[in-house]
Amino acid sequence: MALDLDGDRADDAQADIRPAQVSVRTGLTAEQVAERVAAGQTNDVPERGSRSVRDIVRANVFTRINAILAVLLVIVLATGSPIDGMFGLIIIANSGIGIIQELRAKRTLDKLTIVGQARPVVRRDGASGDLSPHDVVLDDIIELGSGDQIVVDGVIEEAEALEVDESLLTGESDPVVKRPGDKVLSGSFVAAGGGAYRATKVGKDAYAAKLADEASKFSLVNSELRTGIDKILKLVTYLLIPAGLLTIYNQLFSSREGLFDSLRGMVAALVPMVPEGLVLMTSIAFAVGVVRLGRRNCLVQELPAIEGLARVDVVCADKTGTLTENGMRLADLRVVGDRPQAQIEQALAALAADDPRPNASMQAVAEAYPQAPGWRATAVAPFSSAKKWSGISYGDNGNWVLGAPDVLLDPDNDTAREAERIGAKGLRVLLVASSDRTVDDAAAPSTVTAQALVVLEQRVRPDARETLEFFDDQDVQVKVISGDNAISVGAVAESLGLAGGKDAVDARTLPEDTAGLADTLEHSRIFGRVRPDQKRAMVAALQSRGHTVAMTGDGVNDVLALKDADIGVAMGAGSPATRAVAQIVLLDNKFATLPYVVGEGRRVIGNIERVSNLFLTKTVYSVLLALLVGVTGVLSKPFGFDPISYPFLPRHVTIAAWFTIGVPAFILSLAPNNERARTGFVARVLRLAIPSGIVVGVATFVCYLLVYQGQDADHTTKVQVSTSALITLITVALWVLAVVARPYVWWKLILIVASAVAYVGLFLIPFTRDFFQLDPTNWAWTSIAFVCGAIGAVCIEAVWWIGRAVTKDGRTVFKRGWRAHDGAPA
Incomplete structure (x- = not known):
């Protein structure tokens, strides 16, 4: 445009x-x-x-997955077996849960947006x-x-x-x-x-x-996680087409079962191929993240920011308003010139009174000298971060400037050295000086005469040290980038335990080229006297070295850097411009909220990866099982052996997913997760899900072949055969859940055991056995089922260990000491 x-x-x-x-x-x-x-x-x-509410309802109800399931539901209901249409409840559950969670997120977001929006005067x-x-x-x-x-x-x-x-x-x-x-x-x-x-x-x-x-839309655009899931869904679509066609052909034309039984078998084969909960769980995880962060007064203006901050490895933080509180107090006024202190105080009072939008420094001066002398301003030069001084001319009362001593004075000047010594204690020092020409002159401030040093006391945020220690523990570098004097910035950083405070770099000495600037940034952490354009250049230099950069700030001088950073974080009390360009706004102005945002991003990414493993494993074994049954059916005629039909009813595949995927996936998607975010989401999911799905599918099919008694078997025998194959499938799928849930903490072990116990109940309670057509009483076949399941579990374990060795993944099976911070599900 x-x-x-x-x-x-x-x-x-x-x-x-x-x-x-x-x-x-x-x-x-x-x-x-x-x-x-x-x-x-x-x-x-x-x-x-x-x-809008209408858009949320439409997006959650009219989905491709819901449409596929609805068609299959109609087919099953047409066969006169509504119990086999239980998977239709997935449509209601997917839509209902998605709508509720998004509406919760919408209410939170809308409330915070009203608080955080710019309000023009x-x-x-x-x-x-x-x-x-x-x-x-x-x-x-x-x-x-x-x-x-x-x-x-x-x-x-x-x-x-x-x-x-x-x-x-x-x-x-x-x-x-x-x-x-x-x-x-x-x-x-x-x-x-x-x-x-x-x-x-x-x-x-x-x-x-x-x-x-x-x-400004609240969306999943530019999210690596969402992009990865889209790739997975495309892969699933490609797998569904041949498997679905083969299943339809086998059930309707190859098998000798009746029409209704063939249709139910076809639906049973197709339903589990659809990863119906994958997109839902992703949306829920993000929506819950928005609500959780909203409770901490954190406004997420772009949803991928939750994910992006979890991937950040460098945080560029401004000193004022981030490490220190915005408010200041005038600690001392040291006269160094020939003007009497009373006149200097009058000048300071006049400068403060005539500033229509005073910053924190000028507010401290105004609090110390509230009685303005009533001088008439004849020329004004407002403060800017680039020139680092402001001034007002008052006719016969002189031309007065207020700004950085090391900018207005020669560095070898005694007053400049004194200002540096004071700044080394972590105090902020401003110079009030008189000028030989009006402040709006093109050559201003020209020759200045130092009159006094204004010493301001900055209050360090009480939670700043803990926040810096968190990032250090997580191998996230913190770069302090400030417009203040480098020595003063270094002193503040050092008081917070941040290494490199004594070696603070004056940005006026930084190289202009990106490569040279990047080299300096790799070895230094504290920078002072940084201009707004340099902040932007620093972000670009860090990004050129492959870093994912978050920039925090609250002033107009931070806007360009916030805009260019991978993640921009603004303080709620900052300028409207910074809040407008930032993806995340900390409305309570607490730098200490950032670790919670990082943690929320890690929870989303890590948990969705777990959930994706479960859903994709189910899709792979469903497709493979359908292909194996279908190919066997196609080959039965030329080779003259009895064709086989799909082993399960729709009700069987529905309950198979209840406690191996459905309930565990929901809990795991909301649970705490402190694993650091890494790139390569799709590759890691496929690395575990594809071989795991193959193991589940092959183990189930082998069990089915071992106990299969032909299509002419009586109804009781067919139920026992299906039950045996289902036991193998559930046993191996439960082990996949056990692998995906690692590292273990107490509540994960309870989740796995509870899932297994739930299936034991389904198979042993008379009502559920009759309701779901389960019969494990043929102990020979049930034993075969458990043996196949055990072999499959061993293979799943081998897949995990091999994958861990290949990727050199450092995760451990048990967290040392069963650390409580990994938490219980929320």
């Missing part, structure tokens, strides 16, 4: 004519707002985040107040300050050294100076200065509305 920044279109020109009734100073009146609402001139952009009836973006109407006067997101298209009416960053729209990182009459587009944000603009395009007419509608 091309970006029209010149605005040559006729409708733009017409929109830029301000109605005579609208006052820039007072804004719209209540009556004017009502008129525009009635005319539909509101900012009715789609809600960010979740799908709008002038109405002579007063300014923040509103929801949806409440903005055409011609509203919207005030701007540093870090504010521009929520609708408009025209600048007031500008005070206003610079707008349009990089999210154009890709150009240099801020653009805006003056009255200039246009601004939604999707950009204020880099420095302040002002006000009039809304000329709202709702779907605004430039970024369509982009926001598409980019």
Whole structure:
């Protein structure tokens, strides 16, 4: 999509004519707002985040898998055996559970989105107040300050050294100076200065509305996990076609069974081939993740972020607002110049009072010196992260600047050295100085005379050390990237036990080329005086070395890096621009929430891998069993032996999945899982599921052949034959569950034992035996079934150990000490 920044279109020109009734100073009146609402001139952009209830219901009910199962259900019901249609309950269960979980996630997401959204400050009836973006109407006067997101298209009416960053729209990182009459587009944000603009395009007419509608959807797009599952489902589809056709031919034409029995056998063969719960379990795992993180005030704006953060191996953290709290306190004012302290304090009070959007440093100054002298400002230079100073000229009262000592002064200056010594204690130091020219001069600040050092005390977050230790234990590197003095940043990092604090790097000495920057980043962890464009370059350099990078930040200087990082994490108290581009927003501003996000991602990835193994194993053995039975049936005529039909009824394959896949998969998908996320999801699943499925299928078929008595056998004999084959299938499938559930903790052992006991009950209780047509009373055949099952279990165990040796996977069968943190199912 091309970006029209010149605005040559006729409708733009017409929109830029301000109605005579609208006052820039007072804004719209209540009556004017009502008129525009009635005319539909509101900012009715789609809600960010979740799908509508209708979309959720449609997506969970009208699925390909449900359609296949529904057709098979109709066929079974037509045979007059509704009990064999129990698998139809899967349709209700899949749809119902999926809808309930997604609705829970939607409620959580919508609540958090309202809390975390940017709220523009709008002038109405002579007063300014923040509103929801949806409440903005055409011609509203919207005030701007540093870090504010521009929520609708408009025209600048007031500008005070206003610079707008349009990089999210154009890709150009240099801020653009805006003056009255200039246009601004939604999707950009204020880099420095302040002002006000009039809304000329709202709702779907605004430039970024369509982009926001598409980019903000709560979806599984770009998820390696979802992509892997799609590949698996494609593979399953390819397997289903030949196996299904062969089964249909064998049951309807080769076997000598009646039509209804043949149809039931065909359905019994096709139903287990469908991995009906795989997509469901994935959706549930992600949805539950959203709810769990929502309880910790963590807003997941893009679902793959849960998965992505689990794969992160480098976290780039800003110091202020991440390792330290946003609030500061003025600890000392050290006069170093020729001006009296009273005048310096007056200058500081004036600078703080005249800053319309003070940052944390200026707020600390304002708290210390609340009595402004009433000086009249004649020129203003707002603070920006690139130049690291701000200033105001006050005519006869002088030109005053406030900023970084090592930027405004020569490093060899005594005052600069003193500032460095103070910063080495972890304190933040600003220089207040007088300048020889007005601050809006092109050459400003030119020659400055140091007047005093403003010493600010930063409070380290009490949970920062524990969070850093967590990442260190998980082999995740933490890089502290800050705009503050490198020595001060290093001191704070060192106080938190982060190695490399004494070797903090001043970013002004960093190489410009990506390769050189990447080399430096590999060996250093603490960086100070980093410009916004350097933060972005650092992220790119780390990514060039194959790292998966998460960037945390809260200020406008972090926006570009947050946007380019694999995962952007913003603080809820940060600027609206950072929250807009981040995939994850920590609404409680706690850096310590990140380990929970990582843990949730690991739970999702690790558990879905387990569940995928179970479902794909079932598909493989079902397809293989159908192929073996079908091929035998096809070859029966030319070779003159008795054809065989499918060994199971639909009710048999339904109960076979209950406690080997269904219930265990649901529990395992929600259980804690601390295994580190790794790439190669599809390969690992296939490596275990395919050989396991082959073992289950072959063991079941061999047992079936050993006890098969021909198609002319009586009903009781056929039931005993089917029961024996089913015992073998369940025995080997239970061992697959036992392998997939590793490493063991107490509740997993209970799950496996309970599943086995449930099957014992089904086979021994008279009612269930009659209901499901089970008869294990032929002890010779039952013994054969258990022997085949035992051999199959040994083969499954061998498959796991061989796979472990080939991949050099470090998982252990029993966790040392049965560690409690692996937890019980939630």
